[in-house]
Amino acid sequence: MSDAAHLRPAHEIAAAVKARRLSARAVTESAIAHIEATDGRLGAFTGRTFPRALAEADRVDAEVAKGASLPLAGVPYSVKNLFDVEGVVTRAGSKINRDNPPAEQDAYLVRRMRAAGAVLLGAVNMGEYAYDFTGENAHDGASLNPHDPTRMSGGSSGGSGTSVAAGMVAVSLGSDTNGSIRVPSSFCGLFGLKPTFGRLSRGHTFPFCASLDHLGPLARSARDLAVLLDALQGEDAGDPAQVRRPAIDATAEIGKGAAGLRIAVADGYFRRQAMPEAFAAVDAVAKALSVSRTVTVSEAHRARASAYVITTAESSAFHLQRLRLRPADFDPDVRDRLLSGAMVPAAWVIAAQRFRAWFREAMREVFREVDVILAPATPFHALPSGTKTVTLDGVEMPARPNIGIFTQPISFIGLPVVAVPVWLPGAKLPIGVQIIAPAWREDLALRVAWQLERAGAVSAPIAKTREAV
Amino acid sequence: MSTPAAAAAASFDAKAHAEHMAKVMELDVRPEWQATVIAHLVATAAAARLATSFPLDDHVEPATVFEP
Numbered sequence: 001m002s003d004a005a006h007l008r009p010a011h012e013i014a015a016a017v018k019a020r021r022l023s024a025r026a027v028t029e030s031a032i033a034h035i036e037a038t039d040g041r042l043g044a045f046t047g048r049t050f051p052r053a054l055a056e057a058d059r060v061d062a063e064v065a066k067g068a069s070l071p072l073a074g075v076p077y078s079v080k081n082l083f084d085v086e087g088v089v090t091r092a093g094s095k096i097n098r099d100n101p102p103a104e105q106d107a108y109l110v111r112r113m114r115a116a117g118a119v120l121l122g123a124v125n126m127g128e129y130a131y132d133f134t135g136e137n138a139h140d141g142a143s144l145n146p147h148d149p150t151r152m153s154g155g156s157s158g159g160s161g162t163s164v165a166a167g168m169v170a171v172s173l174g175s176d177t178n179g180s181i182r183v184p185s186s187f188c189g190l191f192g193l194k195p196t197f198g199r200l201s202r203g204h205t206f207p208f209c210a211s212l213d214h215l216g217p218l219a220r221s222a223r224d225l226a227v228l229l230d231a232l233q234g235e236d237a238g239d240p241a242q243v244r245r246p247a248i249d250a251t252a253e254i255g256k257g258a259a260g261l262r263i264a265v266a267d268g269y270f271r272r273q274a275m276p277e278a279f280a281a282v283d284a285v286a287k288a289l290s291v292s293r294t295v296t297v298s299e300a301h302r303a304r305a306s307a308y309v310i311t312t313a314e315s316s317a318f319h320l321q322r323l324r325l326r327p328a329d330f331d332p333d334v335r336d337r338l339l340s341g342a343m344v345p346a347a348w349v350i351a352a353q354r355f356r357a358w359f360r361e362a363m364r365e366v367f368r369e370v371d372v373i374l375a376p377a378t379p380f381h382a383l384p385s386g387t388k389t390v391t392l393d394g395v396e397m398p399a400r401p402n403i404g405i406f407t408q409p410i411s412f413i414g415l416p417v418v419a420v421p422v423w424l425p426g427a428k429l430p431i432g433v434q435i436i437a438p439a440w441r442e443d444l445a446l447r448v449a450w451q452l453e454r455a456g457a458v459s460a461p462i463a464k465t466r467e468a469v
Numbered sequence: 470m471s472t473p474a475a476a477a478a479a480s481f482d483a484k485a486h487a488e489h490m491a492k493v494m495e496l497d498v499r500p501e502w503q504a505t506v507i508a509h510l511v512a513t514a515a516a517a518r519l520a521t522s523f524p525l526d527d528h529v530e531p532a533t534v535f536e537p
Contacts, residue, residue, distance in 0.1 A: 211533060240536070302523060305516035312513055324495055327502075336502055340509035343490035348517035353531035355520050360532065401512075413532075 006031040007462055009221040010075040010170040010228070014117070017074035018064060024057035024074030028119050031076040035121060035168045038465050043143045044162040046081050047088045047123035056119045063117070070117025071231050078163045078172045080156075081123035082130060083107040084204040092206035093128040093156070095139045095329045096322055108203035108236045109173055109215055116231040121169055124159025128331040130175055130208035131315060131338070132156040133183050133403035134383075138331035142385055145188055146463030147429055151382040154187030154403070156180040156208075160218050161188035167462035171219040171228060175205065177212045178307055179377075179407025185218055185419035186432025187382035190460050191449060192218045193225040196439050197414025199245070203238025209314045210241065211353070212307065212411060220460035222449035225418065226250035229442060245440060253443040257451035258372075261444060264293040266375040266436075269300035273392040273405060274379035281422035281431045282374050288457035289448065295370050303359045303409035306352035308401070313349045316341030333400065360413045367438040372448055376406045377419045377432030410436055418445040420458040433458075483510045 005013065005027045016022035032050050039045050053076070060074050079085065082092040084103035091097050105111075110120065125143040127134060135158025136142040143158035145151040146166035153161045157174030161184030164172050174181045176194040185192030193216045200215050207213055217228040233247040265286050271279060286292070316323070316338045322330075323338055330338065366373070379392060383399060390399045410417055416439070419432040437445040452458045487507050491498045498506055 299523075302519045305519040308516040309513060309520060312509070320494070324497070327497055327499075332502075336505040337509050339491075339496060339498055339502065340487070340506045340513060342494050342496060343487055343510060344513060344517070348513075348521060350531055351517070351520040351523075353533055354525055354529050355523055356532035357529050358523070358525055 004030045004034070006034065006076050006170065007167045008170070010072065010219060010224040011221065013075050013170060014071060014073045017060065018069060020064060022074070024060040024119060025054065027074045027076060028053050028057040031121055031169060038166055038168060041149060042146060042162050042166055042465070043141045044124050044159040044166065044168060045078070045122045046091060046125050046140050046159065047085070049085060049088065049120050049122045053119050053121050056114065060117045060119065071227055072113065073117035075118045075171060076121050076169045077113060077118050078121055078124045078160060078169045079110060080126050080160050080172070080174045082126060082175060082206040083110055083123065083173060085110060085120065085123055088123055090206050093126040093130065093137055093140070096326055097206070103204070105204065107205050108201040108238055109232050112232050112234055124163050124172065126159055127156035128334040129315070129319065130156040130177060130180060131334045132400070133179060134158070134400060135161065135184060136385065144385070145382045146465050147189060148382065151384055151429070152187055154184035154382060157184050157218065160184060161190060164188070164190055164218050164220060165463050166465055171217055171224055173215060174218055175208070176214045176216060176411060177208045178311060178411055179404035181216050181218060182377045182407045182417060182419040182432060182434060183403055185421065186377035186430070189421040189423070189430030190218045190220060191222050191225050191421065192216065192419040193229060193442065194411060194417045195229065195442055196416045198241055198243035199442070200232050201234065201236035201239040201242050203236045207318060209311045211310055211314055214411065214414070220462070222418065222420070222446055222453045223254060225449070226254045226446050248443050250443050250446050254446050254450045256447050258289055258448045261371040261448065262369070263289055263291045263372045263374065263448065264295035264370045265291060266297050266373050267294040268296045270297065270375040270406060274376055277381055277424060277427070277431050278376035278379050280424055281433050282376055284422055284424065285374055285420065285433045285452060285457060288452055288455055291374070295366060295373060297366060297373070297409070298362060299359060300409040302355060303412045304405060306355045307408045307412040309344065309348050309352040312337060312341030313344040316344070356412060363413055363415065371437070372444055373436040375434045375436060377434045378403055379405060381429040381431050406434065410434065415439055416442040416445055418449040420449050420452055421460050422458055481514050483507045483514065486510065
């Protein structure tokens, strides 16, 4: 299986298919076989689209034969099941949404993937309505961590993390409101990109918290993230929060590496409330980049708190009718958070949104002095499934909301982040580091990620799953 | 308990607030759900105090998005 076509990085698959050394159909059939052999134990897929995948693969092979140059030719991928996929019910991890009719068209980003030659294998598991950092789901079961199936995949894009880390697909599209791409990237040992807020269209995806929702890819290589970002950019009137900005050419930029960039490690808030492995991972990345500088992100704790308030109030208002009519049909862990969020005074939310504007300006000042900031992605390795509490700095606290303490302040103001996977000496599990760049400069974070990958400091090996064929 | 925020924390009756708001928002919070809902409300109130206690210039506008 180690030589199987679909296990290569996406950019290598695309190059081989474009050169006609490999057919998209062969890649797709290989991916289907892998999913059928391994997914039963890992719980990634909730809606397989194999007939569509084979049809898309045949179309790609036909277009390549006619001379088309498709940047993602034959690349097998999955999408978090909050993306609309034509003919599939958009569950968003819920029981309630299963009563909706199938989607009539693909989400905007799925259309971009198709136009670029990618092949959709299906929709994957997620925490209910994306209000989750664990990858657990009361309705569909948990999406498990392929590196240790007794542990969480991380959420809420848990199925995305599981499907890519297990090698079922080369890449996946997820969403990130407070950390939901970066957390499964950390727990499952993947490269994850949360682009700048407003960069990629969210058209025809199921919302969580419109003020903070982002979409982006998870992959096993930094170059794949760059290729995907280039393929996914495009203007879409279907997303009112999309910002009209010139597209960047991340693939062209990535080869520049970290040369000339002012990089610093975040101290203060980002050096507290975590297990030693979180700081060791950041230090390992800093060492690989010869970085000794530190930078303080003032008021990060307040940024995290404000994101917490906006998330609970806005998502609860969005789900209000469902909470009134069908409260018992929610995942209990999600329902109780949403019920409390529906009771939040408006002034709390407005204060948080005003602080968001202040914090954006404060971070702009920080980025006058540095180009890239390094910080932990999660406070610890993937937790055992079912963990309810964690103890950090001697304080016991609920596990579920606190997995995202390092991701939440950053997405709060929409900064682009690449999560990179670190394997510490002797460790059996990966852990992620956030590479944070100024707004609209995904290219800087990707350049640093690519240099680290080339140097061997970060990597995303496919998990050795028991049933791998 | 000497700061206004600490005083607010001490005076916030999350249980009473939850019971009142459940009626206002027409929500059925079943008895077995109440303890968790109240615990989340306490956590949110603590987070909100960090936002509301931060002094901001009057011209700092909310960061919501709207383009007519």
